Amino acid sequence: MPSPEHIQPHPSRKNHFTAANVLQVLHLRGWLRFQPSDACTVFCERAATLLGPHAADAEGLQELLALIFHYDASQILQTVDAHAVLSRYAARDVIRELALFLLDPIPFDSDRFKELVTLLKDKLELRGRDLFYPLRLALAGRTGEGELDRVILLVDEAAPLPFSVPITPIHSRILEFCSLLD
Secondary structure: OOHHHHHOOOOOOOOOOOOHHHHHHHHHHOOOOOOOOOHHHHHHHHHHHHHHHHOOOOHHHHHHHHHHHHOOHHHHOHHHHHHHOOOOOHHHHHHHHHHOOOOOOOOHHHHHHHHHHHHHHHHOOOOOOHHHHHHHHHHOOOOOOOHHHHHHHHHHOOOOOOOOOOOOOHHHHHHHHHHHOO
């Protein structure tokens, strides 16, 4: 599993998407109902750069963006994937340490992500899926690979922007997720 330094555009994958494509999805899904501010345009450019190489088609791009704009821990925890992840060795330890780390609602950026992964690796002596799947499930809402790390990084960038729907920041996502664990 790559370290957090991998949170850059994927160099070996072609990106077929631009900020205009992201903007189109935002309008289509009703997440943006007006002319974008400069900050929204910057977000669209970054989203296209980070998510584009991981989306095979427009539907794939929409699915990744939806993880930013829609978060419902109750729905997430009802999935078979969630049960599979949470039943793995040390998954709840990862969630607990993740929650403790995120108690301070500092915006979650790539430096903070690196710090978190280093802390979890050192403290729990976990790597790969045992470390990243619970983290991605709690913060992105599903299991998967590195594209979800990019989704996670975009959440706190998008949260303060004037979109048509409120975006649940990372700090609030982990609180909601933990509040529903049995």
